[in-house]
Amino acid sequence: MRSIIGTSRLHGALVCGLLTLGLIPGGAMAAGGTLTAQDYAQAERYMPYTTMPLVDHLVRTVHWLDDTHFWYEDHDASGDHYLRMDATNGKAAPLLDQAKLAAALVKAGKKDIKADKLGITEFRVAADGRDDIQIGDAHYLCNLQAAGECVDKSTLVKTGKEPGVLSPDRKQEAFIRNWNLWVRDVATGKEIQLTTDGIENFGYATDNAGWQHTDRAILEWSPDSKQIATFQQDQRKTGDMYLVTTKLGHPELQSWKYPFAGDEHITMIERVVIDVPTHAVVRLKMPPDQHRSSLCDDVSCGRKGGWDDVKWAPDGKTVAFVSTSRDHKHETFRIADPKTGEVRTVFHEDVATYYESGNGEVNWRYLPDTHEAIWFSERNNWGNLYLYDLGNGQLKRAITDGQGNVTEVLRVDAKTRTVWFRGVGRTSGINPYYQQFWKVSLDGGQPVLLTPEPSDHTITLSDDGKYFVDSYSTTTQPPVTVLRDANDGHVITTVAKTDIKRLLATGWQPPEQIVVKARDGKTDLYGLMFKPTHFDPTKKYPIVNYVYPGPQTGSVDGFDFQSSHRDNQSLAELGFIVVAVNGMGTPWRSKAFHDAWFGDMGDNTLPDQVTAIKQLGQRYPWIDLDRVGMWGHSGGGNTTADAMFRYPDFFKVGWAESGNHDNRLYEDDWAEKWQGLLVTNKNGSTNYDNQANQLIAKNLKGKLMLVHGSIDDNVPPYSTLLVVDALIKANKDFDMLFLPNQHHGYGSDTPYITRRRWDYFVQYLAGDTPPKEYSLKPWPWK
Structure with missing residues (x-):
């Protein structure tokens, strides 16, 4: 589909x-x-x-390096250029020496690379000061200060090839091996098995929705990188799918678990929390949950990966999650104690057709310090945000109301009690599909429009939420990319203006x-x-x-x-x-x-x-x-x-x-x-x-x-x-x-x-x- x-x-x-x-x-x-x-x-x-x-000077993706610096790719007739901008003064400079990097990569064995077509997808500075660069599926550590030297990270640390989920402190990554969950030390490659009772079709953190079946682990690290919220996924009674390849000789049979609509037995999950230092596994005290999401048809569906419907408290002492019924008509907000496995049901939402928690990302948020939760609902025929009291499970107030949808909550500042969100259809007289960017207070008041141009806006917030890069365009007007202040939306500087003269020619x-x-x-x-x-x-x-x-x-x-x-x-x-x-x-x-x-x-x-x-x-x-x-x-x-x-x-x-x-x-x-x-x-x-x-x-x-x-x-x-x-x-x-x-x-x-x-x-x-x-x-x- x-x-x-x-x-x-x-x-x-x-x-x-x-x-x-x-x-x-x-x-x-x-x-x-x-x-x-x-x-x-x-x-x-x-x-x-x-x-x-x-198409020249089209900024496709912005990557924030820290609170005040981001890098982006700028393309023109001479090739691709990687730039780094300082948000405090709006000045841009080369991210790195592309010719030196290309030469170093060739020496490292990547023979097909060119300085004007590097294809960098990830860049950050490693702990030792070298540049950590991803190109395709390969990661390189590069020192470009002298003559230029790069080394493939896979040759430095010998580890398994299973894809890992990086911890917040970037020191460990969790992965699946033989139906069990493991962690490996990023620096040394040392691997430790966390669970031991995972068996075939009843494994930990496994990703299988039938239509999607990957080797990645689905889990949420706690903010302090010491706990993992995940599940043991029970597919032992789920039906199988079979496909056969075409080749000379005996065909290869491909089989995996693939539940159908109407099946008596479908995939279920048993929620667990794993303490990484002690390897202790705490099973939450509740019946198995449906393999469902409040957003899509896998338990992981957001662009950022992870387990969308699970949110840790900042101190890691509690974890909130949402359970979705098999038919998506019933949602239950719960809070668990990761040490004891005790689970408390806070509130429900029941709908006549199906519930969705947003577009692109799950929009609910957990605010344990004030005993509140932000909840998304279409109860008034539009997608709006509501504030709930976690003590009694009662609605405190509507955060947004009226026509038009909140599509994505991008940031919540619990201290200033401010929410920043993308929305559609909230401004009369423009195309209702144009995404715009807003902020609103948890304590009431009208949302403030931060991107007034009647265009579709793509937003990338800085890590601290003080700045955002806004690329706005229509089907006929090419993008203008600007750096804006997240408090009032004023333009700090223009990052790039897309030039389509060569295309028009x-x-x-x-x-x-x-x-x-x-x-x-x-x-x-x-x-x-x-x-x-x-x-x-x-x-x-x-x-x-x-x-x-x-x-x-x-x-x-x-x-x-x-x-x-x-x-x-x-x-x-x-x-x-x-x-x-x-x-x-x-x-x-x-x-x-x-x-x-x-x-x-x-x-x-x-x-x-x-x-x-x-x-x-x-x-x-x-x-x-x-x-x-x-x-x-x-x-x-x-x-x-x-x-x-x-x-x-x-x-x-x-x-x-x-x-x-x-x-x-x-x-x-x-x-x-x-x-x-x-x-x-x-x-x-x-x-x-x-x-x-x-x-x-x-x-x-x-x-x-x-x-x-x-x-x-x-x-x-x-x-x-x-x-x-x-x-x-x-x-x-x-x-x-x-x-x-x-x-x-x-x-x-x-x-x-x-x-x-x-x-x-x-x-x-x-x-x-x-x-x-x-x-x-x-x-x-x-």
Whole structure:
């Protein structure tokens, strides 16, 4: 369901099905033109890997080194430049000597490095004064004061290869080995086993949500680096998933625990606290908890990693956590004593559909010094913050109220009783998806807007919360990055202004923001429209609807500035109008908007997609409503097939990638949150029948391509095969691409699949002839 395009895996693509030439389905006559390799090359000019290098002085990420210094990458035509800014005076200087570093890295064995393309992802000063630099998966310790010398850290300290979770004092890291939790000393590599009773499928800190299964440990260190809050995860009764690789000889069987919606036995967790110096394990005195999060469908889902729903007290004497019910309708705030395992329930929140604690990060906070908690709720139809008394579990006051959502709490200062948060929809007259930055007092009063520009703002706070770097932009205005005072938002200095002159020289144009009415005829829907750069208003253009239904995100991947929104502009360049619209049932708007099709996942925003396209067709005479296509990946693949079956006379061509076509064949947490717990009626029907594509596949009339990776461990390929089986039984013609040894993202097959998708719409929706086997460049993922 989660779209991950570009993960590098094994090669190959097996083409199943024949593409038949002829008239476009639905009676529209073929235009009959022939596209050339030059036409495809023109489209490729607007792919992300082509446009991004042409954007200068775009500050993508800011890394704070301490309270007053941060570093960032600044790119221009001469390459990448790493700069360090002093927030006290706004002056920037080179972070390091890039030529000296490149030479030192070459000496250390990294032969493919260049001074203008270092690819640094992490930088800090080590305890001994050397620079600790991460490039890709490798860490180097470098002394650049003299001639320049770097050494690979892995050659200095011999340790296991398991990924570790670093302690707050950066002296230890915790990791999993043989189902047990260990710690290693960062300086010496010495490893110590903390738990001894972990066994297969009942291990400590293990990360497995079915769709996600990694070797990382899920845990929360106490602030003093002496305790670890984690769990022993019980999967012994959880069902298995099986995939098989393709190769000469005996195939390799891949198997892991993967619970389905409706399974009697799903994964559970037993919460524990481990005292690191003594290795004592304290099991919290409560029944096993559901493997659930108040935010997403794994117990770890925030961008910062860790265990989102667990918060330590500053003194480490207590730990707060939130338990989520299997159906996400019941949340319980609890506090535990890590020494005794005693647990106290403080308060509950119960909802009719599903609870979420924010967007991107869990928004609740634990304030033990004042016996309070900040709680996020959508109880008034909008995401707001509330202050609770931990003594009696009662609500003290609303911290924010009214329309618009708090999306992310970025900082709480308990001493000044101030909260800084990102929010959307709180300023009238601007795009409700634009993120802005605010502060508000815990003791009441109106929030203060710190970023007044009517733009989408990306915020990075300093460690002490006194400064923040703000990069703001719109779809048409490139980013301006400034350093601001976190108290009142005034601009201290400009860090960078993005320059797109080189991009514009290619003929590049931004997408147009569009606003249409939803299915109810009242609610505004927001989207983007892409037109060919050679647009001719006297022509009639077929329209392609790029779709992602949510419910956890939408079709539009942001209303900020992007040089490319996937390949939408490239596809438009081949003679299409391409649109992406955030339909009802997607987040960032009101609770009612998000709940629009709860329990009816077969809706997939399709009523909104159809009405949006019809409105655009009425608004713009150059849109041909007799030639409508759709494509999407993952949830978008599900939606595309759904559209071809539910609206067979409207959608003529569909390209469905890696679709979760029946969520009973997907991991339990996803469907049970959005569809509800599985209920089987006496006649054998279920409350999940309304979302099962195979049950309506017989309605297909147009051209449909189904695509799936053979070892997709996110959405299993069997989901697409359910639809294939139904289409065969209904005697329907369709096309399929099955990709051997590819996962949910298509890795090295991505250029091939992208080109085939272009071909499919050119041939069957536009009625033109694509060039023979045009070769797109490999995608240079960094």
